[in-house]
Amino acid sequence: MRAIRKPKTRRERRGRRHLRIRKKVSGTAERPRMVVFRSLKHVYAQLVDDDRGQTLLGVSDRTAGVEVAGTGKVAVGLAVGKLLAARARERGITAVVFDRGGYPYHGRVKAVAEGARHGGLEL
Secondary structure, eight states: OOOOOOOHHHHHHHHHHHHHTTTTTTOOOOEEEEEEHHHHHHHHEEEEETTHHHHEEEETSTTTTOOOOOSSHHHHOOOOOOOHHHHHHTTOOBOOOOTTTTTOOTHHHHHHHHHHHHHOOOO
């Protein structure tokens, strides 16, 4: 049996963590998976039905309708979460499974989750 190469870069380590999370977290049509991706400048969130392999809804900080209260990236993450929750409720989605995407649960990732909770989604 060959040894598994140890991930060296930050991207590889995040990918490994993300796969470990994805083993346990899966979304359905009634309770889709809320995925968060953050780049250095932007934050993205989408709702995914893993049973059908389909993205139900996607929102980013560049989407029209994002109202940022305050300054900084965390405020942008909060606004993205609120907008995602509002659009999900329009489609009749009230509960989601949160997938942090291999990122630590703080900062922008936590802000997206908190924004979704403030918007009325059950995580």
